[in-house]
Amino acid sequence: MNQIKNLLIVLMFFLSQFSFSISPNKETLSQKYSDYFPVGTCLSAGEFGSNSIKNTDTELLNQYNLFVAENSMKPELLRTDNRGWNWNYADSFIKYTRSRGVKVRGHVLVWHQMTPWWMTAGGKSEAKKVLTDHINKLVKRYKNDIYCWDVVNEGVSDVYGYRKDSPWYKAYGGPEYIGDAFIAARNADPDCLLFYNDYNLTMPNKRSMVKKMIRDLDLINKGLDGIGIQAHWSLNWPSISAIEKTINTFYEMGLLVEITELDITCYSPIRENEKEKKYDSKLEDKLAKRYKEIFELFRKNAEKINSVTMWGISDNESWLNHFRGFNFYNEVRANYPLIFDKDQKPKKAYKEIMDF
Ligand code: G3I
Numbered sequence: 123m124n125q126i127k128n129l130l131i132v133l134m135f136f137l138s139q140f141s142f143s144i145s146p147n148k149e150t151l152s153q154k155y156s157d158y159f160p161v162g163t164c165l166s167a168g169e170f171g172s173n174s175i176k177n178t179d180t181e182l183l184n185q186y187n188l189f190v191a192e193n194s195m196k197p198e199l200l201r202t203d204n205r206g207w208n209w210n211y212a213d214s215f216i217k218y219t220r221s222r223g224v225k226v227r228g229h230v231l232v233w234h235q236m237t238p239w240w241m242t243a244g245g246k247s248e249a250k251k252v253l254t255d256h257i258n259k260l261v262k263r264y265k266n267d268i269y270c271w272d273v274v275n276e277g278v279s280d281v282y283g284y285r286k287d288s289p290w291y292k293a294y295g296g297p298e299y300i301g302d303a304f305i306a307a308r309n310a311d312p313d314c315l316l317f318y319n320d321y322n323l324t325m326p327n328k329r330s331m332v333k334k335m336i337r338d339l340d341l342i343n344k345g346l347d348g349i350g351i352q353a354h355w356s357l358n359w360p361s362i363s364a365i366e367k368t369i370n371t372f373y374e375m376g377l378l379v380e381i382t383e384l385d386i387t388c389y390s391p392i393r394e395n396e397k398e399k400k401y402d403s404k405l406e407d408k409l410a411k412r413y414k415e416i417f418e419l420f421r422k423n424a425e426k427i428n429s430v431t432m433w434g435i436s437d438n439e440s441w442l443n444h445f446r447g448f449n450f451y452n453e454v455r456a457n458y459p460l461i462f463d464k465d466q467k468p469k470k471a472y473k474e475i476m477d478f
Contacts, residue, residue: 144181144468152187154476158424160225162188162431164383166439167215169193174435175218182436182466183222188429190227190382191215192441197256198236205240207259216267227382227431228264228271230319231257232303234288235276242289249293254306261310270315272350272382273307274300278331280322301339308345319350319382324360324368333375348378348428356387357412362419373426381420383433385459386412386471387442394447401437401458410470413461417475438464 144150152161163186166172170193175183193199194211202208219226232253241252261271277300279285286292290299300318307316318341322328336346349372353365372379388405389396399405420427434440442457444450456464461472 144185149476151185151472151476155430158421159427160188160429162186162190162225162227162429163435164190164192164229164431164433165215165218165435166192167194167211167218169199169211172439174439175215178435179466182462186224188225188227188431189215189219189222190229190431192229192433193236195229195260196233196236197241198238200260201238201241201256203238203240209263212264216264219267225429226264226268227380227429228261228268228314229382230272230275231260231307232273232277232290232299233275234285234290237289239289242293244293246294246298249290249299250302253290253299253302257303257306258310261307261314265311265314268314270317270348270380271307272319273303273316273345275319276321277318278320278328278335280325280328283331284335297335297339300335301341301344304341304345315347315378316345317348317350317378317380317382318346319352321352321354321383323349323351324364329368329371333371336375342376346377348372348380350380350382352433353381353384353416354387354391354433355384355412355416356389356391357408359391362415365416366419366423369423369426378428379426380428381430384416384430385433385440385442386416387457387459389446389455389457392447394449396446396455398455399458401456401463405458406470409458410474413471414474418478421478432460434460436460436462436464436466 155161166174191212194215199211200207200209241256242249277285277288277297284291284297291297304316307314318332320332323332336342351368369379386409388399388409420430437458437460440457440459442459443454446455461469461475463469
């Protein structure tokens with residue numbers, strides 16, 4: 123019995139030499155991609171009870187040379203009910219990024235979600251004043267820290283044109299708020315890069331609608347510099363060719379292209395009732411293969427891609443643990459969408475995107 127035990131101990135020790143970990147003197151992800159594009163991720167600064175800045179191992183944070191605030195710069199977290207400001211979370215995020223000397227994406231000036239009711243409660247002219255004032259103060263405060271802003275997030279619906287359920291669309295009685303947001307951001311900072319950010323842009327009809335919006339609202343003359351492709355993708359969708367077509371479509375319009383929110387769900391992107399999966403070797407291999415093919419595509423198109431940002435620092439921090447189909451849930455259904463696992467250890471997917 124003892125012999126077996128000793129053999130197991132030796133075996134475990136031997137295997138532990140091959141367990142994948144990040145060592146301080148190893149090349150980081152952003153160093154590996156320094157000739158291609160900056161590589162970033164989103165961080166929480168204490169909002170919603172999660173603080174990935176404080177809770178993440180420095181070796182992991184060192185992997186990235188670009189960060190974006192997951193939630194702390196959203197209107198609901200920045201503004202108080204009496205039209206005031208709560209800068210705590212956003213300032214603590216910026217304090218951290220200043221200490222790192224990294225690139226910072228601004229997310230998000232105007233969105234249909236997480237927007238206090240009072241911002242759009244008045245009619246069109248009141249909403250325009252609120253929108254312009256909000257953008258002016260926020261952009262100016264971080265003018266020297268933030269190189270680009272997601273000025274408008276998700277202003278187009280997946281199926282029928284503009285997102286008419288946006289409180290901004292309703293207050294304005296139409297999509298004009300989108301152009302006003304770009305004008306306000308450009309007036310606040312002549313140098314900052316201004317992006318329109320959205321998901322499902324690999325869907326041809328949504329992609330065409332965004333192109334139409336850019337033309338109809340004359341957004342390039344109002345300050346638009348680029349498109350943020352939210353890469354909330356799954357193991358089998360969208361196809362590599364659809365991703366490449368989307369990158370090319372906006373690049374050929376003369377726009378900058380940034381991959382802004384990359385994560386890969388292991389569940390159906392539409393069905394809500396899939397049972398929780400285990401992160402077994404089969405799933406690990408599938409995820410690794412998917413990240414490998416996606417980053418091969420990114421490297422092949424590096425001259426068209428201005429940055430790549432993951433959406434989360436490690437699996438346990440991912441919003442996807444609370445999201446199924448199209449809805450948020452209190453209870454967690456474990457998801458494994460990122461390249462670092464719930465214990466902040468690099469996954470096979472990390473190895474695959476480093477191995478070229
Ligand atoms: O942490 C709490 C948890 O303790 C609680 O039990 C649970 C249920 O109330 O809520 C958890 O906080 C949630 C948090 O996500 C968890 O990460 C918040 O309620 C929820 O509002 C928050 O949602 C954020 C979502 O935007 C809505 O603002 C996600 O963090 C954030 O990742 C997500 O990011 C968006 C981008 O800004 C825009 N593109 C889509 C992307 C995904 O929805």
